[in-house]
Amino acid sequence: MAKIMFVNRTAPHGSIYAWEGLEVVLIFGAFENELSAVFMDDAVFSLKKGQDTTELGIKGFIKTLPVLEDYGCETILVEKESLDARGMTADDIAIPVQIVDSATIAKAMAEQDNLLPF
Numbered sequence: 001m002a003k004i005m006f007v008n009r010t011a012p013h014g015s016i017y018a019w020e021g022l023e024v025v026l027i028f029g030a031f032e033n034e035l036s037a038v039f040m041d042d043a044v045f046s047l048k049k050g051q052d053t054t055e056l057g058i059k060g061f062i063k064t065l066p067v068l069e070d071y072g073c074e075t076i077l078v079e080k081e082s083l084d085a086r087g088m089t090a091d092d093i094a095i096p097v098q099i100v101d102s103a104t105i106a107k108a109m110a111e112q113d114n115l116l117p118f
Helices: 017-028 041-047 065-071 080-085 102-110
Strands: 003-008 034-039 073-079 098-100 114-117
Touching: 003 017, 003 102, 017 034, 017 065, 034 041, 034 102, 041 073, 041 080, 065 073, 073 080, 073 102, 080 098, 098 102
Parallel strands: 003 034, 003 114, 034 073, 073 098
Antiparallel strands: none
């Protein structure tokens, strides 16, 4: 069983990266691997409660995030420094996550067999 971490760094809207990253996690969930995800930089906005994409004319994916655990992605880390830099707190996050510092994320990354950046 491989340890695979999905590293999300891009904003949820304006490019396809965040959506593609979520889809890849769901696909990998069909296989026997140990999955985890980290949200850092502008990707922390993907987790923000109350997103409304109506004016953007796109379908949001915030409602899909709670199923990550059902697909085998049980560890979701959020970089505290990224939250702080964007004026966000744990109360702003829509799903259960672990908020950790960058050193903890670096350690978790070093323990993975594969890192997939989005």
